[in-house]
Structure formats: structure tokens, C-alpha cells
Amino acid sequence: GDSVTQMEGPVTLSEEAFLTINCTYTATGYPSLFWYVQYPGEGLQLLLKATKADDKGSNKGFEATYRKETTSFHLEKGSVQVSDSAVYFCALSVRRNSGGGADGLTFGKGTHLIIQP
Amino acid sequence: AAGVIQSPRHLIKEKRETATLKCYPIPRHDTVYWYQQGPGQDPQFLISFYEKMQSDKGSIPDRFSAQQFSDYHSELNMSSLELGDSALYFCASSLGGYTGELFFGEGSRLTVL
Numbered sequence: 001g002d003s004v005t006q007m008e009g010p011v012t013l014s015e016e017a018f019l020t021i022n023c024t025y026t027a028t029g030y031p032s033l034f035w036y037v038q039y040p041g042e043g044l045q046l047l048l049k050a051t052k053a054d055d056k057g058s059n060k061g062f063e064a065t066y067r068k069e070t071t072s073f074h075l076e077k078g079s080v081q082v083s084d085s086a087v088y089f090c091a092l093s094v095r096r097n098s099g100g101g102a103d104g105l106t107f108g109k110g111t112h113l114i115i116q117p
Numbered sequence: 118a119a120g121v122i123q124s125p126r127h128l129i130k131e132k133r134e135t136a137t138l139k140c141y142p143i144p145r146h147d148t149v150y151w152y153q154q155g156p157g158q159d160p161q162f163l164i165s166f167y168e169k170m171q172s173d174k175g176s177i178p179d180r181f182s183a184q185q186f187s188d189y190h191s192e193l194n195m196s197s198l199e200l201g202d203s204a205l206y207f208c209a210s211s212l213g214g215y216t217g218e219l220f221f222g223e224g225s226r227l228t229v230l
Contacts, residue, residue, distance in 0.1 A: 043121075043224050044219075089159060104150055104173050
């Protein structure tokens with residue numbers, strides 16, 4: 001079945017440090033890939049996405065590139081801020097229902113990111 | 118902008134009781150998803166609906182059922198509650214069936230005592 005593996009947390013960094021959160025996947029077919037972020041006490045918010053190989057998703061200084069050859073979608077940010085502290089989930093979706101239908105997302109276990117001033 | 122509305126936000130029940138969670142999707146969104154997130158866990162997909170029909174089914178227990186109504190809101194019914202059902206239940210919505218991009222509500226926290 002489909003699965004997502006992401007690096008274990010918590011990940012603790014100092015402000016302005018470079019961030020990488022690794023994510024790899026296995027899927028039947030050609031998935032779309034996503035990063036969602038969950039701030040304390042809130043629901044998940046879409047951070048960025050990529051729908052085909054070599055696409056790069058970017059938002060709020062975060063980037064991730066869909067690498068089909070390595071089945072990866074690593075999240076990066078050049079300079080993190082305290083406000084980036086949250087749990088980050090890598091996720092995939094494979095379209096199984098032709099002509100419409102709502103296929104669920106498969107999430108990784110989440111990576112808790114802590115940014116210290 | 119209007120977001121996904123879930124109610125109640127918090128719910129406390131005893132074992133073997135029944136609970137109902139409601140989800141109101143973003144206006145004009147026709148697709149609803151339900152997820153269960155245990156403490157420190159990743160969200161687990163339960164079930165989804167597109168145009169009022171069940172579309173995909175994940176790890177939803179037989180004790181749970183759900184439906185999507187004519188106004189596109191959805192309800193998740195949970196019966197014979199067990200301690201292990203204590204979790205945060207998220208609803209998400211999207212437009213037009215499969216898009217992969219889901220908009221999540223803030224969740225309903227169920228505590229079973």
C-alpha cells in the first residue's frame with residue numbers, strides 16, 4: 001500500500017538556521033505530494049504541494065522538490081524563525097477514482113520542529 | 118474567508134455511549150473527508166464523500182458511520198465508544214472531488230472516559 005516515511009523528531013534548531021526535513025514515499029501509480037503544517041491546537045494547513053515529477057512547491061520561504069528517481073519530497077527552508085515551530089506532515093495522494101471521487105491523503109508520522117531564539 | 122466548521126469542538130462521553138460530530142465544509146466545496154488523530158500520531162484517514170456519495174474508505178471501525186447531506190455538510194456517528202476512540206477528529210473539504218488539496222477544520226476533540 002501507499003506509505004510516507006519522514007524523519008523522526010523533535011528537530012531543534014536555532015533561529016536563522018537551515019532546515020531540512022526528509023520525506024520519502026512508496027505509492028502505486030503517480031502520487032501528488034504535499035507538506036502540511038499543524039500549529040499547536042490548530043488543524044492542518046497546506047504548506048506546499050507538487051503534482052508531478054520535478055515540480056517544486058514553495059510557500060513562506062519553504063521549498064520541496066518532487067524527486068521521482070529517489071521517491072523523495074524533502075522540505076527545506078534557508079532561515080527558520082521561531083514562528084515556524086510546529087509539526088510538519090508529509091503526505092501523498094494517489095488518484096484511484098476516475099471521473100471524480102475523493103481519495104484520502106496518506107500522512108507520514110509528522111516531525112515536530114522547535115526553533116529556539 | 119469562510120473555513121471548515123466543526124462541532125462540537127470538545128466532547129466528553131462515557132464508554133459504550135454514542136457521539137455525533139458535525140462538519141460544515143467551505144461554501145461550494147462538495148467533498149468531505151474525516152480523519153482521526155490520536156495523541157502524538159499522524160492523522161488517519163477514515164472516510165470521504167463526494168457529491169453526497171461515499172467515495173473512499175480508510176480505517177473506519179464498523180462502529181462508526183458517516184454521511185453527507187444535501188447541503189454538503191457531513192456527520193460522523195460513533196457508537197459503542199471505547200477508550201481508544203479518544204482522539205482529535207478532523208474534517209476537511211475540497212472542491213470537485215480529487216484535488217489532493219484539502220482544507221482542514223480545527224477538529225473535534227473526543228474524550229471517552
